[in-house]
């Protein structure tokens with residue numbers, strides 16, 4: 001089956017409330033819908049969410065690199081020659097979201113061609129994941145209210161708390177408020193998005209430990225090499241590398257260097273193919289993983305749960321699967337339902353999604 005065309009559609013859908021964290025804030029989902037067409041009529045689809053403050057990609061750069069560089073290389077290639085195709089993409093450095101969307105669209109086609117879901121193709125471990133909800137910067141009481149609302153409405157009991165503000169006390173107040181409002185039955189963990197120095201983070205870690213936080217993510221920059229290693233060495237909870245370990249090589253370096261003891265996997269930046277490599281690498285090295293969220297829309301969330309549910313190691317912890325709840329609308333015809341704190345994998349084949357063409361026409365930015 002040959003690739004006949006690759007289409008990119010930039011679109012914008014506002015969030016109902018801005019999402020704020022130490023490395024930036026997001027008001028509108030300005031993503032790129034990527035579709036791969038084949039000579040057998042099957043069409044693969046995936047979403048590319050640009051994160052300029054983390055990876056340098058923008059909506060325009062994703063469209064540009066796919067249209068000008070990747071599409072001309074891919075047209076005429078065999079859909080199933082995945083490793084060959086990755087060799088072609090690998091000639092261009094960077095551009096993780098653009099490459100990942102192409103990879104996931106190809107997996108979507110592969111699933112459709114054999115009538116199986118992507119989860120079944122990848123590993124088929126289970127059919128759902130527990131959901132973790134991310135709480136962005138706000139006043140302690142409002143963050144506790146949001147967490148309680150998520151618990152009451154969706155049964156979510158796992159929360160990732162964004163930290164990394166100065167002074168450190170601001171975030172410690174939030175964490176104490178959440179623990180006292182939600183009690184011991186809630187699982188809480190923190191993500192600093194590199195907002196603190198190593199010594200600020202060390203002070204916070206002591207209290208995080210007392211509050212029963214289960215993970216600490218990117219509390220200080222990994223580029224502060226010795227400070228970061230010093231911090232991780234004294235952490236009693238797993239220390240997660242997220243944006244500092246986005247390739248198999250970076251994952252190896254952070255684990256061997258002692259700058260992390262666990263890894264966040266995001267299908268939006270490593271697709272399915274390289275997420276597999278990262279996961280297997282972590283299993284081999286004895287490091288835990290958590291399925292992260294690149295502020296994904298529904299389509300990106302479908303991809304995260306499709307991958308996470310495929311393996312025991314990636315479905316053990318709750319996955320970050322709820323950011324789409326804050327979007328005012330979406331491109332998929334069917335809603336995603338979080339019930340009893342879990343999100344089910346879509347029934348296949350492939351990713352099992354249908355794009356609503358009327359909504360795409362309404363939100364697209366190129367016409």
Ligand SMILES: [Mg+2]
Pocket residue numbers: 191193217218242243264292
């Ligand atoms: Mg993170």
